[in-house]
Structures are given as C-alpha cells and as structure tokens.
Amino acid sequence: MSSRTSTRAAIPGRALTRVTVLGGGDDARMYAALALAENREVTLFSAYGQELDDLRSAGSVTLRGEGPIGSFHVNQPSGPSIRTTAALDQAVAGAELILLTGPLHKQRTYAMVLADHLRDGQVLVLPNARSLGAVEVAWLLQTGGCAADVTIVECGGAPYWIQRDRSALILSACGPVPAATLPQGRSDVLSGLKPLFPNASAELSCVHSGFDDASAAVELPALLIGGPAAPGGAPLVQQGGVPLAENATFRTLIGAAHQAVIARLWEERVAVAADFGVRGLEDAAAATQRVAGNLRGAGARQVPDSSEAKELLRAGVIGSLIPLVSAAELTGRNVPMTRAMIDLAMTVLERDLRGAGRNLNSIGVTATDVSAARRQFDAILNGGLHG
Known part of the structure; x- marks a missing residue:
C-alpha cells in the first residue's frame, strides 16, 4: 500500500462496472450473479479446475429466495454472462472492483499474489472480513511490493446468507453489517458498493469496523x-x-x-x-x-x-x-x-x-503499548506504511 494514498483526493464516485470475483465457492458464485444482475461486466477467477468445470457444465448460477431471482448465464457467446478464467492476471487487469471470497486463508493467499497485479484506482472488497481484515491485506500487499493506490473495503458480513438446494443458491437477507475503507474517508467507494452490499453500514474507519466485529x-x-x-x-x-x-x-x-x-x-x-x-x-x-x-x-x-x-x-x-x-x-x-x-x-x-491468528504484530502493527498502537493505526488508516 503506497504512502502517497494519504495525500491523494478521494476516488470519484463511479458505478464500478467491471467486477472480478476471486474464488469458486458458493459465495463467489453468489457475488458474480449479484453483479451480473446489476448489469456489471463480471469475471470469476478460480485456481481450481473442478470449480470452473462445474460452473461451465452448469451453464448458469441460479439464485432463489430474498435477493435477485433467476438464472445468470456463464460463458455465453452473446448477451450478458459471467466469464470464467484460471488466469489471475487477465481476471484482474481490467477490473475496477475485485472481491476476495472464500475462507480467511484464501483471502490471505489472494492478497499475497495480487501485489504484482494491481493498479491505481482499483477497489478490493473483503466480505466477512472479521477484525482488521483490511489492515492485514494492506500489510500483505505492502510486503509484496505493491505500490498501487488502491482502496480496500472490509465488510463485517455479506448481503445474504446462502443455503444450497441442489444446483440453486437460496438467499436470505442479512441485517446491517459494518463496513469501512482503507484509506479511511473514501465514502464514495462505499456508495458505489451499495448495489452489491445494500446492507453495508459505513463506519468511521477499519479500526471501528474491526472492533464492531460481533x-x-x-x-x-x-x-x-x-x-x-x-x-x-x-x-x-x-x-x-x-x-x-x-x-x-x-x-x-x-x-x-x-x-x-x-x-x-x-x-x-x-x-x-x-x-x-x-x-x-x-x-x-x-x-x-x-x-x-x-x-x-x-x-x-x-x-x-x-x-x-x-x-x-x-x-x-x-x-x-x-x-x-x-x-x-x-x-x-x-x-x-x-x-x-x-x-x-x-x-x-x-x-x-x-x-x-491475526495478531497485531503479524499484520504490521508493531507498537508495544496502546498509545503507540493508536498512533500507528492512525498512520495506516490514512494510507501510511505499516511497521
């Protein structure tokens, strides 16, 4: 994470029309379908051939329940559809919005391999980020040599809970979940995410959303x-x-x-x-x-x-x-x-x-007392370097 993010103006509000979803599980499929329902250009990346084969053979992602209802096409030659790929560089290159899905260890892996692929202006979203997920991802990007001015969004949950019923995903709407950006203050980015995360409740910073992790x-x-x-x-x-x-x-x-x-x-x-x-x-x-x-x-x-x-x-x-x-x-x-x-x-x-575990010293917060930690968090939240 580049320290220059602390002095740059907030990213102008935009629709975030080109969406890449990293992962091939049920949550990744849900986000890809939700984005397609909002008329976004959607790419789904998975490193696992079986996940991609399953999606391709199904030909669509079917949603039922409380969210958008319907079958959302996969890899169709014409018309809106979810495009699948096993090439990370191609998946990320043109994306405006990148969602890191799956369990925590997969989100960490994505963060480590993304450092060489990101460019200025891209937005990374961590659903179900738990506590200080954005701070950890920023630390992993920094240690990987990432110098791009990106915005990391951590959400303390998902827009919907998912239950699989054979080939369909049954959605149940979640209540409000805390969300914040790193660097802090980029509320226009949160506004741009509202179509995908209508229940996101903006917090002052990722420290606030992290402690609000219930x-x-x-x-x-x-x-x-x-x-x-x-x-x-x-x-x-x-x-x-x-x-x-x-x-x-x-x-x-x-x-x-x-x-x-x-x-x-x-x-x-x-x-x-x-x-x-x-x-x-x-x-x-x-x-x-x-x-x-x-x-x-x-x-x-x-x-x-x-x-x-x-x-x-x-x-x-x-x-x-x-x-x-x-x-x-x-x-x-x-x-x-x-x-x-x-x-x-x-x-x-x-x-x-x-x-x-996500110990503070393992995510670049090296302070030895709370006063120093608060100062270090302030620097990180404003786009400064960890450590």
Missing part, C-alpha cells in the same frame, strides 16, 4: 455450547410432535445461557475498543441479532453443517478473537472469556491456531 462472539457460543444445561432457543415441541423444518435456524441455537456468554464476550470487546478510542458500539442483544438473524422466515440464517461450522470456528478464532486478545495485551486489560472461548474452540478443532 461474528465470533455470537457464532462460537452458539456452535460450541449445548445440551440440557444450556438449551437453545427453539420452540418447544410437545411429546410425539415433529420439529418444523423452518424452525431449524441459527437463531434457535441461542438460548439464555448462550446469551449470557455472548454478553460477556461482547463486554470484553467493548472495553478493549474503548481503550482504542472506539465508543458507541451497540449492545449484545443487537449484536446477536445482526449475526444470528431472525428466528424464522425472512432474514433467518440457516444452521451450518459440520464442515461449515468448523470453518466458522477456525475463522472466528483466527480472525476475530485472537486480534482482540492481541489488542487487549497492549492495554493490560484482561479478557478471560475471550481466551476461554479460544481454548474451547481449538480443543474441539484439535488444532492450535495461535500461530495462524
């Missing part, structure tokens, strides 16, 4: 805690009755015991955020609603399967909880519930994730 504080208790001592919030079923499929939502995983744990985790995050000058965060109940969705019907989030749940645990530890612990260490503040949740998740996953 994902792991809600998801980990919901996924890790259960049983008779900590029942969920699903409606009671009379003896002999059958639970309704529409009641099997993420929100029903959360009962009173889960809410108590979430409140403690959120209390610790809010306290550390205040030490870094971030105040006015919503309460735990609102944070829970944002992440867990509605109990049923429109805006309900589906329960993930085992593989998806484990990926949420990994991402939550690496991208949300470890950054908070790292920030808390600079303030001298104790965060016992956050540390306990990290240990519990790593025990369930049977993996030590501390080395892979």
Whole structure:
C-alpha cells in the first residue's frame, strides 16, 4: 500500500462496472450473479479446475429466495454472462472492483499474489472480513511490493446468507453489517458498493469496523455450547410432535445461557475498543441479532453443517478473537472469556491456531503499548506504511 494514498483526493464516485470475483465457492458464485444482475461486466477467477468445470457444465448460477431471482448465464457467446478464467492476471487487469471470497486463508493467499497485479484506482472488497481484515491485506500487499493506490473495503458480513438446494443458491437477507475503507474517508467507494452490499453500514474507519466485529462472539457460543444445561432457543415441541423444518435456524441455537456468554464476550470487546478510542458500539442483544438473524422466515440464517461450522470456528478464532486478545495485551486489560472461548474452540478443532491468528504484530502493527498502537493505526488508516 503506497504512502502517497494519504495525500491523494478521494476516488470519484463511479458505478464500478467491471467486477472480478476471486474464488469458486458458493459465495463467489453468489457475488458474480449479484453483479451480473446489476448489469456489471463480471469475471470469476478460480485456481481450481473442478470449480470452473462445474460452473461451465452448469451453464448458469441460479439464485432463489430474498435477493435477485433467476438464472445468470456463464460463458455465453452473446448477451450478458459471467466469464470464467484460471488466469489471475487477465481476471484482474481490467477490473475496477475485485472481491476476495472464500475462507480467511484464501483471502490471505489472494492478497499475497495480487501485489504484482494491481493498479491505481482499483477497489478490493473483503466480505466477512472479521477484525482488521483490511489492515492485514494492506500489510500483505505492502510486503509484496505493491505500490498501487488502491482502496480496500472490509465488510463485517455479506448481503445474504446462502443455503444450497441442489444446483440453486437460496438467499436470505442479512441485517446491517459494518463496513469501512482503507484509506479511511473514501465514502464514495462505499456508495458505489451499495448495489452489491445494500446492507453495508459505513463506519468511521477499519479500526471501528474491526472492533464492531460481533461474528465470533455470537457464532462460537452458539456452535460450541449445548445440551440440557444450556438449551437453545427453539420452540418447544410437545411429546410425539415433529420439529418444523423452518424452525431449524441459527437463531434457535441461542438460548439464555448462550446469551449470557455472548454478553460477556461482547463486554470484553467493548472495553478493549474503548481503550482504542472506539465508543458507541451497540449492545449484545443487537449484536446477536445482526449475526444470528431472525428466528424464522425472512432474514433467518440457516444452521451450518459440520464442515461449515468448523470453518466458522477456525475463522472466528483466527480472525476475530485472537486480534482482540492481541489488542487487549497492549492495554493490560484482561479478557478471560475471550481466551476461554479460544481454548474451547481449538480443543474441539484439535488444532492450535495461535500461530495462524491475526495478531497485531503479524499484520504490521508493531507498537508495544496502546498509545503507540493508536498512533500507528492512525498512520495506516490514512494510507501510511505499516511497521
């Protein structure tokens, strides 16, 4: 990330008509279809031949549910369609907007390989960025030698939750998610993203959106805690009755015991955020609603399967909880519930994730106390160099 971004004028508002999606999973397919629905020129890149073969053989991406509905063509010789490619340089060269999709480790990989391919004026978007995702990407670009004046946008979620039904993607609208730009203040870029992220709620900076990351504080208790001592919030079923499929939502995983744990985790995050000058965060109940969705019907989030749940645990530890612990260490503040949740998740996953975590010093924030860290963040947020 070039330090000259701190003195350049904000990028003029534009429609961001040429969109490249990096990744071939369900989320990447959704973003490609959403962009095509908005009459954008869309390219989807994947390094995995099977993902591209599946897309090409299907011939389209089908969306159902609460978002745009229809089948969006792939690689058609005429008319609007999603163009697929395995060549990263070609995918990125003409793009105005680049979305980095997939799990956190894939977003990191994309950031590392993009350094040689970016040019001035391009916009990189990190959906589900967790905490300080934009700062990490800027650090990876900087260490890779990128000198282009790009804007990185981190979003604390997606526009829709996705459930696959055979070949179709069923969408359920997410609530508001925090979003911010790096360098800070490029609100015109966020405005340009509104057609794809209508639920993006602009934050002052990526530090603010990072501390406003409620994902792991809600998801980990919901996924890790259960049983008779900590029942969920699903409606009671009379003896002999059958639970309704529409009641099997993420929100029903959360009962009173889960809410108590979430409140403690959120209390610790809010306290550390205040030490870094971030105040006015919503309460735990609102944070829970944002992440867990509605109990049923429109805006309900589906329960993930085992593989998806484990990926949420990994991402939550690496991208949300470890950054908070790292920030808390600079303030001298104790965060016992956050540390306990990290240990519990790593025990369930049977993996030590501390080395892979988004520690501040691993993303170029080298300060040893909170005052110095705040000054360093100020420099980074205004387009300065890390370290």
